[in-house]
Amino acid sequence: DGGITQSPKYLFRKEGQNVTLSCEQNLNHDAMYWYRQDPGQGLRLIYYSQIVNDFQKGDIAEGYSVSREKKESFPLTVTSAQKNPTAFYLCASSPRWDTHGYTFGSGTRLTVV
């Protein structure tokens, strides 16, 4: 089955630690996205990648970093510079940057302990 796999489902981070969230897709999609979801705020775009080896900052990129070395993979690192990282993180993909029906993964719940 084609889809997007996010791992882990739950992640706990200590203060000052960097953590990396995994996102893998087997849909052969060019574009991939990372969103953060907080209660009452909807989805906010962190980073996006239109094509492999290319990515751009979204609306709330501070404290986050990404890479896109393979078409299938778009990992997100939450650095210690992100002051309020506790949230639900969603990875999505679309066939091309200009197609709007995204496929989402099941998300990673990150909690700072």
Add this chain to the structure above:
Amino acid sequence: QKEVEQDPGPLSVPEGAIVSLNCTYSNSAFQYFMWYRQYSRKGPELLMYTYSSGNKEDGRFTAQVDKSSKYISLFIRDSQPSDSATYLCAMSDYKLSFGAGTTVTVRA
């Protein structure tokens, strides 16, 4: 002011009722309009996709877009307990902007 405004609810209806959801927006450049459904602790899934003004029907779901009023709606007929979820509107000019989501509970 947010680009996309959506009443978070919650909305509770009896089984079989019509569920009415809506969003307003401020960016007149939006041309593509979507509704996503999100079950608890899951990722959103695309429910309806419309381009420009008008109505689109898919089974029990009807999406309406009124660009002159900057207003979109989703109607769910004959609602079922399995429709209980959070519904997110989304719209796009060159990138997607999401509403905050409305949580719906359909009571059996």
